[in-house]
Amino acid sequence: MCVPPRWDDEALTALGVNGFGGAADPRVITALAGDGGRIDSLDLVVAARGRPGPQRLLVPRPDLDRHPRAQLAASWRDELQVLGLADSADVIVTCGRGLGGLAEIGFELAPEVRGGGLIGAVLEATTHLVCPGEVLLASASPGNVASVRALLAVGFAPIGSVQLFSPRGVDA
Template sequence: MTTLAGLLCDAADGRFPPSDGGWVRVPPWRAGVGAVLAFTGFAVLAVDGPLPRQVDGFGGAHDPRLITALAGPDGWIDSLDALLVARGTGGPPALRARNDLADHPRAAFARAVRDDVRVLGRADGDDVAVLGRGIAGLAELSMEVPAGRRGGAGRALVRDALTCVPDGEVVVAAVAPGNAASLRALLAAGFVPIGSSQLFRRAPAP
């Protein structure tokens, strides 16, 4: 049985699904959250229920009409993100729990779509790294540094966050392509792009 976690871990090792326009369907990894993911020429739909449109792995999976139909007229649709992977480095954690940053927007968003969320940072300052069980149940990282500290601080924060994940464990990060600051920081810290992802939630039934 194909699993999304397996596909992502394979991609982290450079083994990608065939780029033949195919696609597979897998169960959602979190109740209430669906997703459409794409690799080169291949797509994965983590959805429940019937599919409202034709799907293909040559870009059709990210047709805006598909995600709109899946989410429904009152559903929530996240941005279409670049999907990147790295591996935890383990060792003594370079960051500590920062419960005082628990209400940070990054943390609030993570709790809505991930499980086992941890809010991390240094002993002081406003740099925040958020780790949780996200896409496919894998460790997922998001982070933010104040605008005035950009220019290397983001890269250092990402590298420090990876020390909080066991050595060798796959870590994913989803970032909007327009968020160039975060994208540059992730790439500089060793993350590599493997595809794209878009989350959605249907509105609760009345």
């Protein structure tokens, strides 16, 4: 568990952190974030390996930097790239250094293009954004069944969960 230095093992154990599910207890995250802290949702973390060869679907989209998905990603990740389709703002993909310094993607499709199979091609393209064999992470709320299924369908596999938080006044 990655926490501010003021939290030692004894204090974490007293909160109920136990190496199983205790770290995700809302009381634990609330205590760690403190009054006014920022708490993100509990997400499933999935991983895939980078695939060889270029992808031609996603292009840099600096015009989408102010999109809420890009702003959220920028608050949690470093070295962020914002990508999308060349001719449409209906798809946004972010790729940066996230959990553990590993490459991590985020994605969103506009409601009007969901359900048509586009997400599979988009997610497959993301596996070409990193070097072949490099670990690529993504996260999704377990309740977001469409995203979880799409990630699994292109070869991402569950590896754990994460709940990001930031104490008040501390940038994520």
